[in-house]
Amino acid sequence: MLTIGTLSKKTGTKVQTIRYYEQIGLMPEPGRTEGGQRRYDNAQLDRLSFIRHSRQLGFSLDAIRELLDLSDQPNRPCEEADAIARRQLKQVEQRMARLKALRTELKRMVHECSGGRTADCKVLEVLRDHSECLTEHDEIGA
Amino acid sequence: MLTIGTLSKKTGTKVQTIRYYEQIGLMPEPGRTEGGQRRYDNAQLDRLSFIRHSRQLGFSLDAIRELLDLSDQPNRPCEEADAIARRQLKQVEQRMARLKALRTELKRMVHECSGGRTADCKVLEVLRDHSECLTEHDEIGA
DNA sequence: GCTTGAACCTCTAGTAGCTAGAGGATGTAG
DNA sequence: CTACATCCTCTAGCTACTAGAGGTTCAAGC
Numbered sequence: 001m002l003t004i005g006t007l008s009k010k011t012g013t014k015v016q017t018i019r020y021y022e023q024i025g026l027m028p029e030p031g032r033t034e035g036g037q038r039r040y041d042n043a044q045l046d047r048l049s050f051i052r053h054s055r056q057l058g059f060s061l062d063a064i065r066e067l068l069d070l071s072d073q074p075n076r077p078c079e080e081a082d083a084i085a086r087r088q089l090k091q092v093e094q095r096m097a098r099l100k101a102l103r104t105e106l107k108r109m110v111h112e113c114s115g116g117r118t119a120d121c122k123v124l125e126v127l128r129d130h131s132e133c134l135t136e137h138d139e140i141g142a
Numbered sequence: 143m144l145t146i147g148t149l150s151k152k153t154g155t156k157v158q159t160i161r162y163y164e165q166i167g168l169m170p171e172p173g174r175t176e177g178g179q180r181r182y183d184n185a186q187l188d189r190l191s192f193i194r195h196s197r198q199l200g201f202s203l204d205a206i207r208e209l210l211d212l213s214d215q216p217n218r219p220c221e222e223a224d225a226i227a228r229r230q231l232k233q234v235e236q237r238m239a240r241l242k243a244l245r246t247e248l249k250r251m252v253h254e255c256s257g258g259r260t261a262d263c264k265v266l267e268v269l270r271d272h273s274e275c276l277t278e279h280d281e282i283g284a
Numbered sequence: 285g286c287t288t289g290a291a292c293c294t295c296t297a298g299t300a301g302c303t304a305g306a307g308g309a310t311g312t313a314g
Numbered sequence: 315c316t317a318c319a320t321c322c323t324c325t326a327g328c329t330a331c332t333a334g335a336g337g338t339t340c341a342a343g344c
Contacts, residue, residue, distance in 0.1 A: 003340095005291060015292085016332060024330095035339045037292055046270070054269050058244055061330070067269065074261035081265045082255045089248040092241050099238045102200055106231040113224045119216035123223045127209065128188070130195045145311095147320065157321085158303060166301095177310045179321055203301070285344100292339065303328075310321060 001031075002040040011048045018048065026051060026065060059088055143173075144182040153190045160190065168193060168203060168210075201230055 008015045021027040027048060030038045047068070054064045063084050070081045105126075112122040150157045163169040169190060172180045189210070196206045205226050212223045247268075254264040 003291080014332075017330085019293095020331065033292095033339080035292085037339065050269050055330090057247060057269070067266065070260050070263075071266050071270070074259060076260050078255060078258055078260045078263035078265065081260060081263050082252065082257065085248060085252050085255070085265045089245065089252055092245050092248060096238060096241045096245065099234050099241070103231065103234050103238065105199060106227060106234060110224065110227050110231055113220060113227070115224065116220055117216060118212050118218050118220045118223060121212075121220035121223050123220065123227045124209065124213050127192050127196050127199070128213070130191065145320080156303075159301085161322095162302060175310080175321095177321085179310065197301090287344085288342090290340090290342105293337080294335105296333105296335085298333075299331085300329095304326085306323105306325085308322080311319090313318100314316090 002045065004038045004040070007040050007045060007048060010045060011052050013048060013052055021048070021051065024061070026061060026068075057088065058092060059084075063088065144187065146180045146182070149182050149187060149190060152187060153194050155190060155194055163190070163193065166203070168207060199230065200234060201226070205230065 002010075004015050004018055007013070007018060018027065022029060027044065030040050030044060033039060050068065050071070051064055054067060055061075059067070066084055067081060070076060070078070109123045109126045112126075114120075114122070118124060144152075146157050146160055149155070149160060160169065164171060169186065172182050172186060175181060192210065192213070193206055196209060197203075201209065208226055209223060212218060212220070251265045251268045254268075256262075256264070260266060
């Protein structure tokens with residue numbers, strides 16, 4: 001029987017976060033002591049590890065919910081899990097492409113700045129005038 | 143004199159977002175008609191363009207606030223603006239590095255999945271067992 | 285058995301950067 | 315002068331947590 005603090009240390013998840021996962025139904029309600037404190041077993045430790053690892057790979061909580069559901073049904077075809085992972089891979093690749101464009105633009109800005117007054121600052125100038133951009137970077141967000 | 147809708151179209155910013163920027167003090171309070179509707183001038187259009195362009199380059203609203211302040215003081219040395227841009231560049235590079243590691247791991251997962259039952263699914267297996275990972279990917283978040 | 289203090293509990297509110305909707309007022313074209 | 319697109323304010327919601335207040339429980343040491 002593990003306390004929430006032990007689970008926290010073993011998985012590198014903050015205590016509050018574990019309770020949050022329970023609240024949104026990602027973690028099951030654990031048993032309680034007479035005094036009302038949560039006690040976990042190894043199945044729940046595994047589940048939390050799964051969640052954490054998936055988060056580290058960038059999966060959304062919704063995606064993780066799907067993956068956990070699939071994981072609970074061993075006889076279903078694994079295409080769905082595969083599709084979720086592919087979707088995630090695609091997202092990561094899109095984000096990388098966008099960041100690459102941003103990096104190009106930022107590098108250019110920084111390199112052109114010669115360190116005078118803000119009035120002549122290339123950085124600010126580029127930000128003021130989008131038409132100076134060489135790359136497209138239309139989307140906002142990570 | 144531009145309505146908020148016109149400003150919205152010209153900058154590709156949602157009307158609600160413009161009002162939000164005003165609320166948090168990033169955009170100045172504009173003039174109003176007798177009936178209370180906002181009316182903007184070209185200086186405000188420029189400011190909003192600056193904000194939007196900076197957002198597209200991934201700057202946080204706080205960073206943009208600093209950049210706008212600097213932009214308003216033409217005689218200060220531009221080192222600060224330069225530093226903000228460099229900081230942003232660094233962040234972008236860090237995020238790229240992390241995404242690269244994620245991509246590697248996701249690719250491996252997806253390629254190893256041979257399409258059987260979920261019980262044998264490589265995707266789920268990898269998620270279950272962190273020790274199978276070849277790459278480090280300790281941080282959560284974009 | 286009793287005390288102490290770390291760890292637990294619930295609840296609320298805050299973070300970034302918006303976005304959506306309710307319910308009502310205004311402005312302008314025909 | 316009417317219709318209706320656009321505007322107004324206000325509140326609440328999104329993701330994925332995180333922090334803190336104020337109070338209770340557990341386990342170890344004496």
